[in-house]
Amino acid sequence: xxxxxxxxxxxxxxxxxxxxxxxxxxxxxxxxxxxxxxxxxxxxxxxxxxxxxxxxxxxxxxxxxxxxxxxxxxxxxxxxxxxxxxxxxxxxxxxxxxxxxxxxxxxxxxxxxxxxxxxxxxxxxxxxxxxxxxxxxxxxxxxxxxxxxxxxxxxxxxxxxxxxxxxxxxxxxxxxxxxxxxxxxxxxxxxxxxxxxxxxxxxxxxxxxxxxxxxxxxxxxxxxxxxxxxxxxxxxxxxxxxxxxxxxxxxxxxxxxxxxxxxxxxxxxxxxxxxxxxxxxxxxxxxxxxxxxxxxxxxxxxxxxxxxxxxxxxxxxxxxxxxxxxxxxxxxxxxxxxxxxxxxxxxxxxxxxxxxxxxxxxxxxxxxxxxxxxxxxxxxxxxxxxxxxxxxxxxxxxxxxxxxxxxxxxxxxxxxxxxxxxxxxxxxxxxxxxxxxxxxxxxxxxxxxxxxxxxxxxxxxxxxxxxxxxxxxxxxxxxxxxxxxxxxxxxxxxxxxxxxxxxxxxxxxxxxxxxxxxxxxxxxxxxxxxxxxxxxxxxxxxxxxxxxxxxxxxxxxxxxxxxxxxxxxxxxxxxxxxxxxxxxxxxxxxxxxxxxxxxxxxxxxxxxxxxxxxxxxxxxxxxxxxxxxxxxxxxxxxxxxxxxxxxxxxxxxxxxxxxxxxxxxxxxxxxxxxxxxxxxxxxxxxxxxxxxxxxxxxxxxxxxxxxxxxxxxxxxxxxxxxxxxxxxxxxxxxxxxxxxxxxxxxxxxxxxxxxxxxxxxxxxxxxxxxxx
Amino acid sequence: xxxxxxxxxxxxxxxxxxxxxxxxxxxxxxxxxxxxxxxxxxxxxxxxxxxxxxxxxxxxxxxxxxxxx
Ligand code: SF4
Ligand code: SF4
Ligand code: SF4
Ligand SMILES: [Zn+2]
Numbered sequence: 001x002x003x004x005x006x007x008x009x010x011x012x013x014x015x016x017x018x019x020x021x022x023x024x025x026x027x028x029x030x031x032x033x034x035x036x037x038x039x040x041x042x043x044x045x046x047x048x049x050x051x052x053x054x055x056x057x058x059x060x061x062x063x064x065x066x067x068x069x070x071x072x073x074x075x076x077x078x079x080x081x082x083x084x085x086x087x088x089x090x091x092x093x094x095x096x097x098x099x100x101x102x103x104x105x106x107x108x109x110x111x112x113x114x115x116x117x118x119x120x121x122x123x124x125x126x127x128x129x130x131x132x133x134x135x136x137x138x139x140x141x142x143x144x145x146x147x148x149x150x151x152x153x154x155x156x157x158x159x160x161x162x163x164x165x166x167x168x169x170x171x172x173x174x175x176x177x178x179x180x181x182x183x184x185x186x187x188x189x190x191x192x193x194x195x196x197x198x199x200x201x202x203x204x205x206x207x208x209x210x211x212x213x214x215x216x217x218x219x220x221x222x223x224x225x226x227x228x229x230x231x232x233x234x235x236x237x238x239x240x241x242x243x244x245x246x247x248x249x250x251x252x253x254x255x256x257x258x259x260x261x262x263x264x265x266x267x268x269x270x271x272x273x274x275x276x277x278x279x280x281x282x283x284x285x286x287x288x289x290x291x292x293x294x295x296x297x298x299x300x301x302x303x304x305x306x307x308x309x310x311x312x313x314x315x316x317x318x319x320x321x322x323x324x325x326x327x328x329x330x331x332x333x334x335x336x337x338x339x340x341x342x343x344x345x346x347x348x349x350x351x352x353x354x355x356x357x358x359x360x361x362x363x364x365x366x367x368x369x370x371x372x373x374x375x376x377x378x379x380x381x382x383x384x385x386x387x388x389x390x391x392x393x394x395x396x397x398x399x400x401x402x403x404x405x406x407x408x409x410x411x412x413x414x415x416x417x418x419x420x421x422x423x424x425x426x427x428x429x430x431x432x433x434x435x436x437x438x439x440x441x442x443x444x445x446x447x448x449x450x451x452x453x454x455x456x457x458x459x460x461x462x463x464x465x466x467x468x469x470x471x472x473x474x475x476x477x478x479x480x481x482x483x484x485x486x487x488x489x490x491x492x493x494x495x496x497x498x499x500x501x502x503x504x505x506x507x508x509x510x511x512x513x514x515x516x517x518x519x520x521x522x523x524x525x526x527x528x529x530x531x532x533x534x535x536x537x538x539x540x541x542x543x544x545x546x547x548x549x550x551x552x553x554x555x556x557x558x559x560x561x562x563x564x565x566x567x568x569x570x571x572x573x574x575x576x577x578x579x580x581x582x583x584x585x586x587x588x589x590x591x592x593x594x595x596x597x598x599x600x601x602x603x604x605x606x607x608x609x610x611x612x613x614x615x616x617x618x619x620x621x622x623x624x625x626x627x628x629x630x631x632x633x634x635x636x637x638x639x640x641x642x643x644x645x646x647x648x649x650x651x652x653x654x655x656x657x658x659x660x661x662x663x664x665x666x667x668x669x670x671x672x673x674x675x676x677x678x679x680x681x682x683x684x685x686x687x688x689x690x691x692x693x694x695x696x697x698x699x700x701x702x703x704x705x706x707x708x709x710x711x712x713x714x715x716x717x718x719x720x721x722x723x724x725x726x727x728x729x730x731x732x733x734x735x736x737x738x739x740x741x742x743x744x745x746x747x748x749x750x751x752x753x754x755x756x757x758x759x760x761x762x763x764x765x766x767x768x769x770x771x772x
Numbered sequence: 773x774x775x776x777x778x779x780x781x782x783x784x785x786x787x788x789x790x791x792x793x794x795x796x797x798x799x800x801x802x803x804x805x806x807x808x809x810x811x812x813x814x815x816x817x818x819x820x821x822x823x824x825x826x827x828x829x830x831x832x833x834x835x836x837x838x839x840x841x
Contacts, residue, residue, distance in 0.1 A: 354840045397839035398803070722819055725787035733784060735822070744822065762827040763835050764802045768819050 001385065006344045012377045013337035014280045019317035021068035021083060023279035026249030027053040031068060031083060031314075038086055038311035041304065047094030050087055054248070055125050056118070056163040059147065061088040062155055063244045067276055073317055077285050079293035081314050082302075089307035104170075107131035109262040112190040114180050117145025118244050119233025120196035121167055122251030123258070128170035130259055135173040135190070137180045143167060145198050146234070147244075183207070187229055192258045195224070195231035196251060199242075207231075220274070221267040222254040228261060230254040249275055282374040283317040322369035322379070325578070327602040328362055328592065329369065329379065336369070336377055343386050347393070354395065360386045361400050362596035364603065365475060366550035366585035368578075380590065387477025399763055401476035402740065403704050404591050407656075411436040411468035412485065416663040419492050420675055421463045422454070427497025428463030432524075435505035436468035438637075440659035441620040443666035445637040448534075449524065450670070453502065456531040463496055464674075465489075466667060469508040470515070475590045486515045493519060502527060504637070506552035506619055507589075525561040525618060525636065538644040539570035544634070545611035546573050547626075548583040549619035556580070562618050562636055569639050576610045586622040593625070604629050614649040624653035655697065657707040685715040689753035696756055705743060705759045712738045713745040714754050716770055731757060737769035776809055776830050784821050786814035793821055800831075803838045 001009075017023075021031040030049050037046035047057065054060045064084050072080035109132045113120045116138030128134045142148070144160050167174065180186055183205045187193050195205065195215070208225035210216045215224055215231050222230045232250030234242070253274050260267050294310040296302070302310060322336065323329045332339070339359070346356035363383040370378035390396040411417065416436070421428045432453055434446045453462045470485035489512075493499065503509045504524040512521045544566060552558050559580055566573050578584045584607050587593045587600035608615075608631040615633040617623050626633035632649035634642075642648040654662060671677040688711040692700070700710075717723040717734030724733040735744045742765070746758040782793050793812040798820055800809050812821040822831070 723787045724784035760824045762831045
């Protein structure tokens with residue numbers, strides 16, 4: 001990821017865009033933050049936020065034409081928030097923090113302001129606070145211009161006087177009763193001039209004018225046809241429109257131009273969204289209870305409680321759609337715009353700790369966020385790219401995905417992987433590729449399904465191919481290993497005559513589809529639908545809630561086939577709130593379960609809680625992950641091939657050792673029964689018989705220690721006699737490092753086997769841990 | 773790694789040499805880093821004892837720290 005990509009990705013997440021109210025406000029009051037304070041009853045803090053954008057809060061909180069109100073999203077679920085009334089409450093109930101008038105360092109430059117109305121005094125205020133020498137020329141006898149013509153009930157004189165007091169504290173030269181006749185003369189005496197004489201147009205300044213006789217100015221800089229002379233406020237729009245907040249906005253923006261003009265820098269660079277603009281924020285309103293505006297009392301004024309109630313109605317508009325949907329994004333308590341920056345930083349660190357490694361490795365890469373995001377931002381893709389980069393930089397923590405990669409290596413070793421055409425056939429028309437985890441979980445169903453395919457697909461040779469598609473390497477960011485695996489399937493398929501691959505697993509399906517687009521594939525579920533269920537299948541009358549695996553997110557026909565099969569089987573199928581293209585990962589995807597068990601548990605638990613019915617799915621891992629958390633769940637093959645008498649939804653998830661064993665045995669069994677072959681050669685450790693209690697088994701499972709790891713330690717220790725002995729209990733403790741992990745096993749011989757009491761492991765290297 | 777605490781007694785003897793273990797300096801390493809640690813070990817053949825707490829506690833922490841460096 002380079003800087004440019006980072007910025008593009010950051011821009012894609014619109015979570016930090018101001019809400020519609022703030023964007024529509026010509027001075028961009030931080031309405032959300034202000035109302036948060038009001039809701040808490042902290043009117044002083046709220047006032048402070050208001051004053052940051054509004055220099056004359058008493059006046060504006062009475063006069064503002066509140067364009068924010070017109071676009072407030074609350075209007076769609078109740079009434080728009082009474083923003084101006086709440087601002088007035090801030091002024092009334094908040095105490096003004098006594099702004100310490102720090103001495104302002106003087107800057108070079110004289111600025112003349114023509115007109116002491118609200119726009120002119122705003123510009124004067126801003127420029128004086130920057131340290132420029134400012135002179136205001138006002139025709140009338142007081143500052144404030146048209147403010148004095150406003151209804152006294154709405155805007156009493158004391159309010160104007162009180163707010164304008166600040167103008168006497170900034171060292172501004174205020175010349176009342178002083179009309180200006182020659183604007184160009186004034187410009188010669190000053191480095192810059194701001195013209196803000198309000199709606200009356202008698203003045204005949206010699207400047208370019210537009211259609212309606214108004215002085216033309218650059219819409220961004222407010223510069224007139226004469227360099228150094230700027231104009232804004234009511235004199236730009238005449239009497240038709242009166243917006244004190246727009247006058248303030250233009251005064252401030254002209255002041256920015258004048259400051260730049262005096263500093264001889266570009267007037268136009270990066271001045272986007274200075275006035276009112278349209279917000280890009282997306283806020284979903286589904287499920288929000290409509291609430292009416294808190295009624296106004298006493299004319300149009302709120303008391304403190306009313307104001308707090310009204311502020312509470314503010315939706316605090318934000319996006320956060322993906323964060324709401326994904327436990328992983330939620331867990332880290334920020335949102336993608338921040339996350340991509342953290343990922344970028346993590347990838348750029350040369351020396352020092354990479355704090356985001358676990359973050360990057362915890363994503364299930366399920367793609368749900370991309371479905372939900374109004375801007376289609378896909379954190380899964382970003383995390384995948386980051387993992388690949390970490391692997392390339394040799395910065396991927398060695399322990400991160402080691403277990404899953406070793407599981408894949410097992411699947412693609414001779415212990416499980418093999419390909420065969422039908423006995424007697426030289427090539428195959430179809431080949432059944434059940435994948436690794438279905439064989440690990442339900443080897444008997446795989447055998448049945450293969451039998452079915454051979455029986456039903458008359459006239460076709462259906463071969464068999466066992467192995468792991470390579471998804472674990474893909475998820476781990478191990479591109480080289482992944483490509484090597486893909487190459488192997490391509491070569492093997494070619495050798496079998498380029499058959500169509502029959503796939504039950506949706507992860508395999510995705511891998512084949514994306515990495516081997518030239519290979520013809522078909523989902524096993526579509527074939528069942530096409531060729532009919534096996535005759536001996538017993539109907540199962542029950543209600544199930546269907547869970548689509550995240551890798552089947554975009555496979556409508558596959559999703560439909562499974563639903564049809566379930567109905568044919570007699571099930572009533574219910575949909576989960578998040579289903580089909582919006583389905584949720586079970587936490588197996590992307591190795592989430594391995595990288596971050598805590599986030600994985602939240603993810604799977606949330607999914608489980610969506611529906612009380614037994615879940616029906618068509619991925620072995622989804623089924624097993626639900627079962628592990630105590631959720632009743634069936635795989636579609638459990639319905640097709642399970643014994644009607646057994647409680648199929650209560651089937652336990654086999655442990656990791658059992659999953660190896662199931663795969664190894666499936667191979668042996670099929671080779672013998674179908675091809676009449678026997679597997680030769682066992683390794684020394686395989687003959688070690690271990691005796692493990694359920695309690696110890698659970699510890700091993702949690703620590704990801706396999707039976708074969710234990711067998712290797714004992715085989716080594718017994719052969720070399722390198723083991724510790726406890727003279728009291730007669731137990732042994734031995735350690736051995738088969739590859740990268742050192743395993744410790746506490747055991748005791750019993751009959752022809754060994755009772756296991758405990759096992760643990762570490763990756764640090766210690767002396768005496770064996771040959772290897 | 774140098775500040776690890778090990779139990780003051782060890783129930784284990786070397787099953788190879790039939791000798792009681794003694795506390796001694798052992799070099800443990802990870803990703804090219806080596807740390808001298810005091811552990812129980814066989815005075816004759818050097819077979820060592822890494823307690824479960826150490827493997828799953830301090831050692832794991834250090835492994836993770838080094839992996840994130
Ligand atoms: S609900 Fe609140 S944040 Fe949203 S537009 Fe209205 S005032 Fe602004
Ligand atoms: S877990 Fe899924 S939804 Fe969450 S960030 Fe990763 S890809 Fe997106
Ligand atoms: S859905 Fe998520 S990534 Fe997309 S804009 Fe909203 S917060 Fe950002
Ligand atoms: Zn010894």
